[in-house]
Amino acid sequence: MDLNPLKNYPEWQERIRQAAKSPPLPLDYSAQVVEIFDQHGLFAGSIFGVPYQQSRMPHQIADFLAWVVDGELVVFISNGQILVNRVLGQQMLISFADKNFQSV
Secondary structure (H helix, E strand, O other): OOOHHHOOOHHHHHHHHHHHOOOOOOOOOOOOEEEEEEOOEEEEEEEOOEEEEOOOOOOOOOOEEEEEEOOEEEEEEEOOEEEEEOOOHHHHHHHHHHHHOOOO
16 A cells, blocks of 8 residues: 555554554444544544534645544545545445435
8 A cells, every 4th residue: 555645644644554454344333423534634524423514715625535433544535546445345335424424
């Protein structure tokens, strides 16, 4: 896994390395807290099923998106590449997003 494009984000590089060693979420996992970060900070999330989203200026383009679920890095996407996906398969990722972000 090439983390060089993320050289300006060493803390995220380490979290990616740790997440790569962690097992996938169980198929029936129901998150309490889902947070989505980019390099600017917290972007969106859902707490106990209540979604929220932060405003961004048009020039604030995300270098990456990191999904942190109940404190654990679960998905990390950078430059269109999925570097971490602990939600089993793309369909499960879509289903997980639908379940936790119905109105974001």
